[in-house]
Amino acid sequence: MVRMAGVSLKYGDMLALEDATLDIADGEFVAVVGPSGCGKSTLMKLVTGLLPPTGGDIEFDRKRVTGPVRGAGMAFQNATLLPWRTTTDNVMLPLEIVEPYKSQSRSNRKALEDKVQNLLDIVGLGDFGDRLPWQLSGGMQQRANLCRAIIHEPKLLMLDEPFAALDAFTKEDLWQVLQDLWMHQKFTGILVTHDLREAVYLADTVYVMSNRPGRILHRCHIPLDRPRRPETTFDPVYTEIVNDLRAKIAAVRNAK
């Protein structure tokens, strides 16, 4: 679904990303971890075509990326729900903008509302569709935000530190929510995170990046069965991988 071959990016004279090569299969969930400033957000912008690479090639869905791609959903740290719209209407938003839903949004409103309700049920917001964002907790807002990011069934979901602002309990609930959504819809996912436990819990493959200029140093397959559950975090395989990645990141951080 996503292929990067020898991709580099310079901001002016500053090399932010060097020789990034990766291959992400359809339906695969990957996490990208690394010290801050290593180019994780830059990598996201390159994949979605918001930035042209200085060198190398990027493909999305077997087509060369030459400008902003269609078919990618995004979610960031802040939920950015529209404050005057209810939960249902916030989640509905992409369906009012993106084809083929846009043309159906008047004639077939009921079917689209059912589609929204179905996702809200999956994330535990089934009874909160008529609430405004200020009536929801931060975790609930992020649940709605995730629904909005995938309601139009994008092939790729980009997640840039989506849970960084949440407390530890809420965060782990949302790992579960995100996994449920992924198992329901099987999009390809790219998650940028500082949280190694989160990366290992959610991903099929974890990529570790170096200090600037960012390079991909390690690719680690996560062999844990799905669905992963809170108990998975006590599985020795899980803790061993987290510790191993922690040691790798520490080595990277101490390299300079």
Ligand code: ADP
């Ligand atoms: P990360 O997401 O891993 O924290 P970024 O991709 O945001 O890293 O940034 C990588 C490096 O590029 C950082 O040193 C950052 O300061 C620099 N950078 C990011 N965006 C720009 C920009 N628009 N212009 C100049 N430098 C930038």
